[in-house]
Amino acid sequence: MTTAPDTVVWAAVVLAGVGTYAIRASFLFLFERLGGVPSRAQTALGMVPAAVLSALVVPAVLAPEETVVLLGNDRLVAAVVAALVAWYTESILATIVVGLVALVGLGLLL
Amino acid sequence: MSRREALRAGVRATTPVVLGVVPFGLVAGAAAIGAGLSILQAAALSVVVFAGASQLAIIELLGRDAALVVVVGTALVINARMFMYSASLAPHFLEEDSRWRALLAYVLTDQAFALSVTRYAEGLEGVERKRWYYLGTALPLWVVWQICTVAGALAGTQVPAWLPLGFAVPLTFLALLVPAVESRPTLVAALVGGGVATAGVSLPFNLGLLVGAVAGVVAGTVLAERGWGDVEVGH
Numbered sequence: 001m002t003t004a005p006d007t008v009v010w011a012a013v014v015l016a017g018v019g020t021y022a023i024r025a026s027f028l029f030l031f032e033r034l035g036g037v038p039s040r041a042q043t044a045l046g047m048v049p050a051a052v053l054s055a056l057v058v059p060a061v062l063a064p065e066e067t068v069v070l071l072g073n074d075r076l077v078a079a080v081v082a083a084l085v086a087w088y089t090e091s092i093l094a095t096i097v098v099g100l101v102a103l104v105g106l107g108l109l110l
Numbered sequence: 111m112s113r114r115e116a117l118r119a120g121v122r123a124t125t126p127v128v129l130g131v132v133p134f135g136l137v138a139g140a141a142a143i144g145a146g147l148s149i150l151q152a153a154a155l156s157v158v159v160f161a162g163a164s165q166l167a168i169i170e171l172l173g174r175d176a177a178l179v180v181v182v183g184t185a186l187v188i189n190a191r192m193f194m195y196s197a198s199l200a201p202h203f204l205e206e207d208s209r210w211r212a213l214l215a216y217v218l219t220d221q222a223f224a225l226s227v228t229r230y231a232e233g234l235e236g237v238e239r240k241r242w243y244y245l246g247t248a249l250p251l252w253v254v255w256q257i258c259t260v261a262g263a264l265a266g267t268q269v270p271a272w273l274p275l276g277f278a279v280p281l282t283f284l285a286l287l288v289p290a291v292e293s294r295p296t297l298v299a300a301l302v303g304g305g306v307a308t309a310g311v312s313l314p315f316n317l318g319l320l321v322g323a324v325a326g327v328v329a330g331t332v333l334a335e336r337g338w339g340d341v342e343v344g345h
Contacts, residue, residue, distance in 0.1 A: 003146025004172040004181075011178055012168055013151065016185040017158030023192045025215035029208070031200035037193060044331045045194050050296040051303035051326025052188050053287035055319050056167060058304030059311045060280035066312045075277065082281050086288040093133040095285035096278050103274050 078102035116239040120246020123229065127221045127247075128254050131162070135255050137278045138165050139262020140269060144276055145173030152263040156256055161219070163286060164188040165259075166279050167319075177315035187323055195223035199244075202230055205237050214244060222248035294338050299330025 004012070027034060037045070061079040062068050070076065082099030089095070111119070135156075142152035147169065155165050164185040171181045195218055203211055225247040226240070234240055269275050291297050303326025310318025 004175050004178075008178050008181075009147060009151050009172055010154075012172060012181045012185075013154050013158050015178070015182045016164065016168055017160075019182065019186045020159055020161055020164065020189045020192070021216065023186070023189050024196055024218040025212065026193055027197035027200040028203060028211045028215050031197065031204065034197075037197045040331070040335070042194065043334045044327055045191055047296060047299040047327045047330035047334070048187065048191050048323075049290040050287065051299040051330060052167075052184075052323040053163070053283045053290060054300035054304035055307035055322035055326060056170070056283045057280050057287055059308045059318065059322075060170075060283075062308050063311045068308060068311075075280075078277070079280070079284060082284055083288060086285045090289060092130060092282060092285040096133055096137065096281045099281040099284070100274065100278060103277055104272070107274075 074103055074106040077106060111234070111239055113238055113242045116234070116242040117246040119229075120225070120243040120248075121250055122246075123225045124221065124247040124250050127225065128250050131221070131251060131255060132258050134162050134282060135258025136262035136265070137275075137282050138162055138169070139259035139264075140266030140275055141166060141169045141262075141279050142259075143263050143266030144269070145169045147172065149260070149263045149267075152266075153256070153260050156259040159185065160216070160252065160255065161185075161189050161192075162255070163283065166282060170279055171316055171319075174316060180315045180317060180320060183320055184323070187320065191220075192218060192223075195220075198227055199223065202227075202240050203237060206241065210241060214241070214248075217245070217248035217252050219248065219251055221251055293334075295330040295334035298333050298338075299326040302326040302329040 027037075057079070061075050062070070062073070064075060078099050081102045082095050085091075085098045086095040138156065139152050142155060142165075143149070147155070155168065159165055159168070167184050167188055168181055171184060196215065199214070199218070203214065206214070222244060226244045229243055230240060234243060266275070287300065291300050303322045305322070306325040307318050307322025310321050312318070313321070
C-alpha cells in the first residue's frame, strides 16, 4: 500500500474539514438570502448517498486490485452475504462482523 | 419544558443512535492506521471533519495515494447531503445568535438532524428549547465519535495480519448503502454509480469514484424528475 505523504494527509484533513463546515453552516447562516434549496437540487442531493456509497463499495468488492474478478472472488461472496445481513438487520455492526467472518472463513476453506 | 429538560430529552432520544455509531467509529480509527495515518492524524480527521462516511472515503483514498483534489472532492460530494440538513434546520434558528449557529453547524450530523427535525415537527417551540434539544442529540454523538476513533486507532496498531480489517471499510459503506436504496431512482443511482466507478477503476488519481458518483446522481435525478420515483422498493 502506498500511503499519501504527510503534507497531503494534513492538507486533506484541513481542506475537507473547512469545506464540510461550509456545507453545514451554509443555510444556517444564509437562509434569509438563499431562501431554500431549489427542488431540482433537492432531488439530486437525495441521490447522493446511494450513488456515492455504491461507487465506493462496488469497485472495492469487484476489483480490489484494479481488475474486475467475478469467479472465485471471496470478497464478492462475503459482500453478498453482508448485504443480506444489512437488509434484514439494518445494523452496521452485524454487517461488518458477518462480512469479515465470511471473508476469513472463505479464505480458510479454499 | 425547561432548557435542561430539553437537553435531557435530546440525550435520551440520541442514546440508541450513539450505540450504533460505536463500531463505525472504531472502524474509522482502525482503518486510518491501516492506511498509514498516525494516531494524531486519525484523531484530527475525526475532530476537524467529523463526518463518518467521508472520513472513511478520505482514509481509503489516502491509503491508495490518490490526488489531493480527488480526496477532498470525494469527501465534499459525500457531505453535500448536509446542505439539505442545514436548510431544514435554518428556519428554526432564524433568531439564534450567530455564535450558537456556528456551534450548531459544527456538530451537525445525519442523526442529530433527523432526531431534531422530527421532534420539532411534533411541536417543540422556542429557539432556546430547540437549541438545547438539538445539542442534546448532537453532543453525545460528538464525544462518543472522538473516543471511538481514538480507541480504534490504538487498537488498529495491534490488528493481527490474518484479519482483513481493510474490508471493514467497504462493509461499513455497504451497511449504509442498503437503506439508502429506497426507491427506483436511488436504485438506479446506485447501479450506475457502482457500475461506472468499477468501469473507471484504473483511471488516474482514483477519478473513477468521482465520475461514478456524479453519473449515478445524474441518472437517479433524471429518473426521479420523470416521475419514476413513485414506486418504493422498501422492506
